[in-house]
Amino acid sequence: MESSVGLRERKKEATRQAVHEATLRLTVEHGFDHVTVEAVADAAGISRRTFSNYFTGKEDALLHGEEQQIRDLVRTVRDRPAEETAWAALRAAMTQFAERVAPPEREWALRTRLAMQHPSLLARQLANHAALERDLAEAVASRRSPSQKSVRPLVLAAAFLSSLRIAMRMWIEEDLAREPAEVIDEILDEMACRFD
Template identity: 40%
Template sequence: MSDSVGLRERKKAATRAALSAAANRLAIEHGVDHVTVEAIAAAADVSPRTFHNYFSSREEAIVAGVVDWANALTDKLRDRPADEPIWDALLAVLLDSVDDRPEAKARWKAQSEMIMANPSVVASQLAALDGMRRRVAEVVAERTGTDPDRDLYPRLTGGSAAQALKAALDLWISGKTDRGIKELIVEAFELLRAGLPEPSQSR
């Protein structure tokens, strides 16, 4: 029984991933306004009805990859050694989850430009990122003995980590630095852990 359940879950995950990848690719290639649920379903070789079993809208499908990546990240965070300092654990899972290759940077850039050009997709992405912050806060609370519904620490930690990642990604894909995403994430975490000291004014 467990084997059959596991197989069904893997098939469902594969279908969801295929739909999300198709939605993202079509949105980048043709623009969100020219992408339909029917086109996404056809590209993933499923029916529009199957699409609606997984997503309520094309926008939700487009950003689903971010949601799934964030969910996998928090699962990895739960698997880190219990006695590992929380900021060390967060940094480790982030560095293990990002791709520093040029082709990955090109994909991030294309996706970011597509999202920013479409307010409806921006809203879906913001909702996805907020979900990521909540999930990270829950894991931080578990690891630190705090309560995400009552204490600031897990909320601040989750939000700060998510913002550090976003700031590093935004700078990386801007093309205005030749530094890699992992190097930028490490620096972002170092600055946070140091309390964001004001940069030196020396020139």
């Protein structure tokens, strides 16, 4: 029974990924405003109804990869050794996460540029970032004993994500001249003096 559930989940994730990739490809080819859900469904080889079983709209489909990365980053923070400081755990998790995923150049830049141009994408991306901030704050807070209530996990999560946003914006504005990790490290080094 477990193997069939696992297989079913893998097939669902493969379908989600295929729809995401089709949305990204069509957006590059035709522009986000000219991409329809029907065209995405056709390109992914599924029906419009099947598309709706996976995503509420083309914004969700386009940002699916980012949402997967968000969950992976939070999981990585949670798995860091308990003796690390919260800021060290966030930085190490980012490094560990970056080593596991393919270089983000094209997709990161594309999603960020699109979000800056389309209010519906920006709204969805901001909602993703708000959820990530909350989840990262919870992951940081879980590293402390329950009796240690503090606003610090919220501040750390917000500062960390702000650093990443600044780094990604700089990287795009520099026209991808450097490796993303180099820009991220530069910004995180600046922020580290407050949290290490």
